[in-house]
Amino acid sequence: MNLVELKSPSKEIRxxxxxxxxCYAATGVLLLLLLTMMYFVFSKGIRTxxxxxxxxxxxxxxxxxxxxxxxxxxxxxxxxxxxxxxxILAAVIAAPIAIIIAIYxxxxxxxxxxxxxxPIVELLLGIPSVVYxxxxxxxxxxxxxxxxxxxxxxxxAGMLILxxxxxxxxxxxxxxxxxxxxxxxxxFAYTLGGTTWQVITHVILKIAAPNLIIAVIYGIARAxxxxxxxxxxxxxxxxxxxxxxxxxxxxxxxxxxxxxxxxAGTLANDALWSLALIxxxxxxxxxxxxxxxxxxxxxx
Numbered sequence: 001m002n003l004v005e006l007k008s009p010s011k012e013i014r015x016x017x018x019x020x021x022x023c024y025a026a027t028g029v030l031l032l033l034l035l036t037m038m039y040f041v042f043s044k045g046i047r048t049x050x051x052x053x054x055x056x057x058x059x060x061x062x063x064x065x066x067x068x069x070x071x072x073x074x075x076x077x078x079x080x081x082x083x084x085x086x087x088i089l090a091a092v093i094a095a096p097i098a099i100i101i102a103i104y105x106x107x108x109x110x111x112x113x114x115x116x117x118x119p120i121v122e123l124l125l126g127i128p129s130v131v132y133x134x135x136x137x138x139x140x141x142x143x144x145x146x147x148x149x150x151x152x153x154x155x156x157a158g159m160l161i162l163x164x165x166x167x168x169x170x171x172x173x174x175x176x177x178x179x180x181x182x183x184x185x186x187x188f189a190y191t192l193g194g195t196t197w198q199v200i201t202h203v204i205l206k207i208a209a210p211n212l213i214i215a216v217i218y219g220i221a222r223a224x225x226x227x228x229x230x231x232x233x234x235x236x237x238x239x240x241x242x243x244x245x246x247x248x249x250x251x252x253x254x255x256x257x258x259x260x261x262x263x264a265g266t267l268a269n270d271a272l273w274s275l276a277l278i279x280x281x282x283x284x285x286x287x288x289x290x291x292x293x294x295x296x297x298x299x300x
Contacts, residue, residue, distance in 0.1 A: 038280065041273065041276050041277055041280050042277060042280075044270070044273035044276070044277075045270075045273045045274045045276060045277025045278075045280075046274075046277070047270040047273065047274075048074065048267070048270040048271050048273070048274040049274075051270065052267045052270055052271075054074055054267075054271075058075065059074060059075060059076055059271075059274065060075075060076060060077065060080070061075070061077055062075030062077055063075045063076075063077040063078035063081075063238070063239070063240050065078070065079075065238045065254075065271075067266075067267045067268035067271050068267075068268050072267050074267065074271040074274075076251070076271075076274070076275060076278065077240070078238050078239055078240045078241075078248065078249070079238065079249055079250060079251045079254055079275065080251065080278065081240060081241065082155065082234075082241055082248045082249060082250050083224060083250040083251045083252070084224075085155060085159075085241060086155055086158045086159045086162060086223075086230065086234070086250060087162065087220055087223045087224045088220070089155070089159040089163075090158075090159045090160075090162035090163040090165075090166060090223050091163075091166065091216060091219060091220045091223065093159065093160070093163040094162075094163040094164075094166050094167045094170055094219060095170055095216045095219065097167060097171075098167055098170035098171040098174050098215070098219075099170075099174050099205075099212060101117065101121070101171050101174075101175075102171055102174035102175045102177070102178050103178065103200060103204075103205075104117065105117050105118055105175050106175060106178040106179055106204075107178070107196070107199075107200055107204065108196075118175065121168045121171050121172055121175075122168070122172070124167070124168035125168045125169065125172060129165065129226060129227075129228045129229040130228050130229065130232075132161055132164060132165050132229040133161065133228055133229035133230075133231070133232035133233060134232065135161075136157055136160070136161040136229065136232060136233040137232045137233055140152075140157050140160060140161065140233065141153055141157050141233055144156055144157055144245070148245055149245070150245045150247075151235065151247055153233060153234060153235035153247045154234065154235055154241075154244060154245045154246050154247050154248065155234065155241055155243075155244045155245070155246060155248060156244040156245055157233040157234065158230050158233055158234040158250070159244075161229050161230065161233055162223045162226060162229070162230065165222070165223065165226060165229060166219040166220075166222050166223045169215075169218065169219050169222055170215050170216055170218075170219040173211075173214070173215030173218060173219075174211075174212055174215045176211075177208045177211030177212050177214075177215060178204060178208050180208065180211060181203075181204050181207045181208050182207075185203050185204075185207060186199055186203065186204065189202070189203045210293050210294075213293050214290045214293050214294060217286055217289055217290045217293070218286075218290060220286060221283060221286035221287070221290075224279070224282055224283070224286070225252060225279060225283060226252060227252035227253060227255065227256045228256065230250055230252060230253050231252070231253035231256050231257060234247065234248060234249060234250060234253055235247025235248055235249065236249045236253055236254075236257055237249060238254065251275045251278060251279055252279065254272070254275060255272055255275055255276060255279075258272055259272050
Protein backbone atom coordinates (compact mmCIF):
# COMPACT_ATOMS: atom_id res chain seq x y z
CA MET A 1 0.00 0.00 0.00
CA ASN A 2 1.63 3.26 -1.13
CA LEU A 3 1.37 6.75 0.40
CA VAL A 4 -1.25 7.96 -2.10
CA GLU A 5 -3.61 5.11 -1.14
CA LEU A 6 -3.19 5.94 2.54
CA LYS A 7 -4.04 9.61 2.01
CA SER A 8 -7.10 8.97 -0.19
CA PRO A 9 -10.45 8.42 1.60
CA SER A 10 -11.51 4.84 2.11
CA LYS A 11 -14.54 3.24 0.50
CA GLU A 12 -16.50 3.49 3.76
CA ILE A 13 -15.76 7.20 4.11
CA ARG A 14 -16.88 7.85 0.51
CA UNK A 15 -20.09 5.89 1.13
CA UNK A 16 -20.74 7.93 4.26
CA UNK A 17 -20.10 11.15 2.31
CA UNK A 18 -22.51 10.22 -0.48
CA UNK A 19 -25.07 9.01 2.05
CA UNK A 20 -25.06 12.43 3.72
CA UNK A 21 -25.41 14.15 0.34
CA UNK A 22 -28.43 11.98 -0.55
CA CYS A 23 -30.07 12.65 2.83
CA TYR A 24 -29.56 16.40 2.50
CA ALA A 25 -30.83 16.34 -1.08
CA ALA A 26 -33.97 14.40 -0.13
CA THR A 27 -34.63 16.78 2.75
CA GLY A 28 -34.13 19.77 0.47
CA VAL A 29 -36.53 18.38 -2.15
CA LEU A 30 -39.16 17.74 0.53
CA LEU A 31 -38.77 21.25 1.92
CA LEU A 32 -38.92 22.75 -1.57
CA LEU A 33 -42.12 20.83 -2.36
CA LEU A 34 -43.72 22.03 0.87
CA LEU A 35 -42.76 25.67 0.32
CA THR A 36 -43.85 25.52 -3.34
CA MET A 37 -47.23 24.06 -2.42
CA MET A 38 -47.77 26.62 0.34
CA TYR A 39 -46.80 29.50 -1.95
CA PHE A 40 -49.06 28.23 -4.74
CA VAL A 41 -52.11 27.80 -2.50
CA PHE A 42 -51.45 31.08 -0.66
CA SER A 43 -50.98 33.11 -3.85
CA LYS A 44 -54.15 31.66 -5.34
CA GLY A 45 -56.13 31.89 -2.11
CA ILE A 46 -55.57 35.59 -1.43
CA ARG A 47 -56.76 36.65 -4.91
CA THR A 48 -60.32 36.67 -3.58
CA UNK A 49 -59.33 39.52 -1.28
CA UNK A 50 -56.58 41.31 -3.22
CA UNK A 51 -57.99 41.10 -6.78
CA UNK A 52 -61.73 40.47 -6.42
CA UNK A 53 -62.14 42.91 -3.54
CA UNK A 54 -63.94 40.59 -1.11
CA UNK A 55 -63.48 41.56 2.53
CA UNK A 56 -61.83 38.86 4.66
CA UNK A 57 -64.23 39.40 7.54
CA UNK A 58 -67.26 39.17 5.24
CA UNK A 59 -65.88 36.01 3.64
CA UNK A 60 -65.51 34.36 7.04
CA UNK A 61 -68.74 35.55 8.67
CA UNK A 62 -71.39 35.21 5.93
CA UNK A 63 -72.87 32.03 4.49
CA UNK A 64 -74.21 33.06 1.08
CA UNK A 65 -72.32 31.40 -1.76
CA UNK A 66 -73.31 32.83 -5.14
CA UNK A 67 -70.05 33.66 -6.96
CA UNK A 68 -71.58 33.53 -10.45
CA UNK A 69 -74.70 35.67 -9.85
CA UNK A 70 -75.10 39.24 -11.06
CA UNK A 71 -74.27 40.40 -7.53
CA UNK A 72 -71.61 37.88 -6.51
CA UNK A 73 -71.49 36.80 -2.87
CA UNK A 74 -68.99 34.42 -1.33
CA UNK A 75 -69.36 33.56 2.34
CA UNK A 76 -67.66 30.50 3.81
CA UNK A 77 -69.21 30.49 7.29
CA UNK A 78 -71.62 27.63 6.56
CA UNK A 79 -68.83 25.53 5.03
CA UNK A 80 -66.43 26.22 7.88
CA UNK A 81 -69.07 25.58 10.55
CA UNK A 82 -70.14 22.29 8.98
CA UNK A 83 -66.54 21.14 8.59
CA UNK A 84 -65.77 21.75 12.25
CA UNK A 85 -69.08 20.34 13.49
CA UNK A 86 -68.81 17.16 11.44
CA UNK A 87 -65.17 16.65 12.39
CA ILE A 88 -65.62 17.23 16.13
CA LEU A 89 -68.68 14.98 16.34
CA ALA A 90 -66.81 12.24 14.45
CA ALA A 91 -63.89 12.53 16.88
CA VAL A 92 -66.25 12.41 19.88
CA ILE A 93 -67.62 9.12 18.57
CA ALA A 94 -64.35 7.55 17.37
CA ALA A 95 -61.89 8.54 20.12
CA PRO A 96 -63.48 6.67 23.08
CA ILE A 97 -64.03 3.55 20.97
CA ALA A 98 -60.44 3.67 19.71
CA ILE A 99 -59.01 4.01 23.22
CA ILE A 100 -61.17 1.13 24.49
CA ILE A 101 -59.97 -1.08 21.61
CA ALA A 102 -56.36 -0.08 22.33
CA ILE A 103 -56.78 -0.98 26.01
CA TYR A 104 -58.15 -4.39 25.05
CA UNK A 105 -55.30 -5.04 22.60
CA UNK A 106 -52.48 -3.90 24.92
CA UNK A 107 -53.76 -4.77 28.41
CA UNK A 108 -56.80 -7.06 28.51
CA UNK A 109 -56.04 -9.74 25.93
CA UNK A 110 -52.78 -9.20 24.10
CA UNK A 111 -52.94 -12.55 22.29
CA UNK A 112 -56.29 -12.01 20.56
CA UNK A 113 -55.62 -8.30 20.24
CA UNK A 114 -52.31 -8.78 18.44
CA UNK A 115 -53.35 -11.68 16.22
CA UNK A 116 -56.92 -10.64 15.35
CA UNK A 117 -57.91 -7.09 16.23
CA UNK A 118 -54.74 -5.24 15.25
CA PRO A 119 -54.61 -6.81 11.74
CA ILE A 120 -58.25 -5.77 11.26
CA VAL A 121 -57.37 -2.21 12.27
CA GLU A 122 -54.44 -2.18 9.84
CA LEU A 123 -56.71 -3.52 7.10
CA LEU A 124 -59.24 -0.73 7.72
CA LEU A 125 -56.40 1.81 7.46
CA GLY A 126 -55.77 0.75 3.87
CA ILE A 127 -59.36 0.94 2.61
CA PRO A 128 -59.80 3.85 0.12
CA SER A 129 -62.12 6.67 1.16
CA VAL A 130 -64.36 6.09 -1.87
CA VAL A 131 -65.24 2.65 -0.44
CA TYR A 132 -66.34 4.24 2.83
CA UNK A 133 -68.34 6.78 0.87
CA UNK A 134 -70.02 4.09 -1.21
CA UNK A 135 -70.94 2.12 1.91
CA UNK A 136 -72.38 5.28 3.42
CA UNK A 137 -74.32 6.09 0.26
CA UNK A 138 -75.83 2.63 -0.20
CA UNK A 139 -76.34 1.57 3.42
CA UNK A 140 -76.10 4.44 5.89
CA UNK A 141 -78.08 7.11 4.01
CA UNK A 142 -81.09 4.81 3.36
CA UNK A 143 -81.00 3.66 7.02
CA UNK A 144 -81.08 7.27 8.27
CA UNK A 145 -83.88 8.07 5.80
CA UNK A 146 -86.02 5.19 7.09
CA UNK A 147 -85.22 5.87 10.76
CA UNK A 148 -85.45 9.66 11.00
CA UNK A 149 -87.07 10.83 7.77
CA UNK A 150 -85.73 13.42 5.37
CA UNK A 151 -83.36 12.64 2.56
CA UNK A 152 -80.85 10.76 4.70
CA UNK A 153 -78.06 13.05 3.54
CA UNK A 154 -76.62 15.44 6.10
CA UNK A 155 -74.30 15.93 9.04
CA UNK A 156 -75.37 12.69 10.74
CA ALA A 157 -74.32 10.57 7.77
CA GLY A 158 -71.15 12.60 7.31
CA MET A 159 -70.01 12.37 10.92
CA LEU A 160 -70.71 8.62 11.12
CA ILE A 161 -68.69 7.93 7.98
CA LEU A 162 -65.88 10.15 9.24
CA UNK A 163 -65.94 8.41 12.62
CA UNK A 164 -65.59 5.05 10.87
CA UNK A 165 -62.72 6.38 8.75
CA UNK A 166 -60.67 7.90 11.57
CA UNK A 167 -61.34 5.05 14.01
CA UNK A 168 -58.46 2.85 12.71
CA UNK A 169 -56.10 5.85 12.62
CA UNK A 170 -56.73 6.80 16.24
CA UNK A 171 -56.78 3.15 17.31
CA UNK A 172 -53.41 2.40 15.72
CA UNK A 173 -51.78 5.45 17.33
CA UNK A 174 -53.46 4.73 20.67
CA UNK A 175 -52.13 1.16 20.67
CA UNK A 176 -48.58 2.43 20.16
CA UNK A 177 -49.14 5.04 22.89
CA UNK A 178 -50.21 2.44 25.45
CA UNK A 179 -47.38 0.11 24.47
CA UNK A 180 -44.98 2.95 25.14
CA UNK A 181 -45.82 2.93 28.86
CA UNK A 182 -43.04 1.22 30.80
CA UNK A 183 -44.34 -2.09 32.17
CA UNK A 184 -42.45 -1.54 35.40
CA UNK A 185 -45.15 0.99 36.31
CA UNK A 186 -47.80 -1.69 35.72
CA UNK A 187 -45.97 -4.21 37.88
CA PHE A 188 -45.43 -1.67 40.64
CA ALA A 189 -49.15 -0.82 40.67
CA TYR A 190 -50.10 -4.51 40.77
CA THR A 191 -47.62 -5.05 43.62
CA LEU A 192 -49.41 -2.37 45.64
CA GLY A 193 -52.64 -4.34 45.25
CA GLY A 194 -54.20 -2.44 42.38
CA THR A 195 -56.83 -4.13 40.24
CA THR A 196 -56.57 -4.23 36.47
CA TRP A 197 -59.12 -1.42 36.18
CA GLN A 198 -57.18 0.73 38.67
CA VAL A 199 -53.91 0.10 36.83
CA ILE A 200 -55.54 1.09 33.54
CA THR A 201 -57.22 4.26 34.79
CA HIS A 202 -54.67 5.52 37.32
CA VAL A 203 -51.40 4.42 35.73
CA ILE A 204 -51.51 3.50 32.05
CA LEU A 205 -53.98 6.12 30.80
CA LYS A 206 -52.45 8.90 32.89
CA ILE A 207 -48.95 8.22 31.58
CA ALA A 208 -50.12 7.76 27.98
CA ALA A 209 -52.53 10.74 28.05
CA PRO A 210 -50.31 13.17 26.04
CA ASN A 211 -49.76 10.59 23.31
CA LEU A 212 -53.46 9.71 23.25
CA ILE A 213 -54.32 13.39 22.79
CA ILE A 214 -51.87 13.56 19.89
CA ALA A 215 -53.54 10.48 18.37
CA VAL A 216 -56.95 12.17 18.56
CA ILE A 217 -55.55 15.39 17.05
CA TYR A 218 -54.12 13.49 14.08
CA GLY A 219 -57.46 11.73 13.67
CA ILE A 220 -59.23 15.10 13.66
CA ALA A 221 -56.74 16.43 11.10
CA ARG A 222 -57.51 13.51 8.79
CA ALA A 223 -61.25 13.95 9.24
CA UNK A 224 -61.07 17.69 8.57
CA UNK A 225 -59.33 17.14 5.24
CA UNK A 226 -61.43 14.20 4.05
CA UNK A 227 -63.31 15.00 0.85
CA UNK A 228 -64.68 12.17 -1.26
CA UNK A 229 -66.47 10.07 1.36
CA UNK A 230 -68.08 13.14 2.95
CA UNK A 231 -69.12 14.52 -0.42
CA UNK A 232 -71.05 11.32 -1.16
CA UNK A 233 -73.22 11.44 1.97
CA UNK A 234 -73.52 15.02 3.25
CA UNK A 235 -75.87 16.48 0.63
CA UNK A 236 -73.67 19.22 -0.90
CA UNK A 237 -76.10 22.07 -0.16
CA UNK A 238 -74.57 25.24 1.23
CA UNK A 239 -76.63 26.23 4.27
CA UNK A 240 -76.05 26.69 7.97
CA UNK A 241 -76.74 23.39 9.76
CA UNK A 242 -79.97 23.44 11.78
CA UNK A 243 -79.78 19.86 13.02
CA UNK A 244 -77.93 16.64 12.30
CA UNK A 245 -80.28 15.79 9.42
CA UNK A 246 -79.63 19.06 7.54
CA UNK A 247 -78.14 18.47 4.08
CA UNK A 248 -75.17 20.78 3.88
CA UNK A 249 -71.58 20.93 2.61
CA UNK A 250 -68.04 21.08 3.98
CA UNK A 251 -64.97 22.89 2.72
CA UNK A 252 -63.60 19.75 1.10
CA UNK A 253 -66.88 18.63 -0.46
CA UNK A 254 -67.41 22.07 -2.03
CA UNK A 255 -63.87 22.06 -3.40
CA UNK A 256 -64.12 18.63 -4.99
CA UNK A 257 -67.57 19.37 -6.44
CA UNK A 258 -66.87 22.76 -8.04
CA UNK A 259 -63.14 23.09 -8.72
CA UNK A 260 -63.44 21.42 -12.13
CA UNK A 261 -66.42 23.56 -13.15
CA UNK A 262 -64.89 27.01 -12.72
CA UNK A 263 -62.65 29.14 -14.92
CA ALA A 264 -59.24 30.15 -13.58
CA GLY A 265 -59.08 33.83 -12.66
CA THR A 266 -62.79 34.22 -11.96
CA LEU A 267 -64.27 34.94 -8.54
CA ALA A 268 -65.79 31.46 -8.42
CA ASN A 269 -62.38 29.85 -8.90
CA ASP A 270 -60.55 32.27 -6.60
CA ALA A 271 -63.06 31.67 -3.81
CA LEU A 272 -62.48 27.93 -4.03
CA TRP A 273 -58.74 28.51 -3.69
CA SER A 274 -59.51 30.59 -0.60
CA LEU A 275 -61.29 27.55 0.83
CA ALA A 276 -58.18 25.49 0.02
CA LEU A 277 -56.09 28.08 1.87
CA ILE A 278 -58.30 27.71 4.93
CA UNK A 279 -57.83 23.94 4.78
CA UNK A 280 -54.07 24.34 4.52
CA UNK A 281 -53.95 26.71 7.49
CA UNK A 282 -56.10 24.35 9.56
CA UNK A 283 -53.84 21.41 8.70
CA UNK A 284 -50.82 23.42 9.83
CA UNK A 285 -52.66 24.39 13.01
CA UNK A 286 -53.49 20.77 13.85
CA UNK A 287 -49.85 19.77 13.32
CA UNK A 288 -48.58 22.63 15.48
CA UNK A 289 -50.99 21.65 18.26
CA UNK A 290 -49.77 18.04 18.05
CA UNK A 291 -46.15 19.21 18.20
CA UNK A 292 -46.97 21.34 21.23
CA UNK A 293 -48.36 18.34 23.09
CA UNK A 294 -45.34 16.28 21.99
CA UNK A 295 -42.99 18.88 23.52
CA UNK A 296 -44.95 18.87 26.77
CA UNK A 297 -44.74 15.08 26.82
CA UNK A 298 -40.93 15.17 26.43
CA UNK A 299 -40.58 17.79 29.18
CA UNK A 300 -42.77 15.81 31.56
